Amino acid sequence: MRNHRSISRIRLKKCYFKWQQKGMSMGKFWAAFGIGVAAGAILALIYAPQTGERTRRQIRRKYEDASDYVRKSAGDVGDRAAKYYKKGREAVGDVVDSAQNLATAAKRVVPFG
Numbered sequence: 001m002r003n004h005r006s007i008s009r010i011r012l013k014k015c016y017f018k019w020q021q022k023g024m025s026m027g028k029f030w031a032a033f034g035i036g037v038a039a040g041a042i043l044a045l046i047y048a049p050q051t052g053e054r055t056r057r058q059i060r061r062k063y064e065d066a067s068d069y070v071r072k073s074a075g076d077v078g079d080r081a082a083k084y085y086k087k088g089r090e091a092v093g094d095v096v097d098s099a100q101n102l103a104t105a106a107k108r109v110v111p112f113g
Helices: 004-021 026-046 052-109
Strands: none
């Protein structure tokens, strides 16, 4: 017997595979999923049976939390991009050095001119 979580995961996977067949990338899928979750949460807060002031406070707090998360994630992505850029530059430099060494060795073996 499957529990609720495994059924939810199966439904989510089916939904993702349908999107993938339509040409959607994993990033786009999760972005759309996140937006949907956020929209649902906002609507739930708006229609919750509580005072408007309390609801607005909750929305403001959640917005600030989401903003902090996005800033942190963007910083992490920037750090990773810088790291991979540096590694890429080093790899290209190594290839250039190797090619120059090979050319120098070839000139010694076979004189041009």
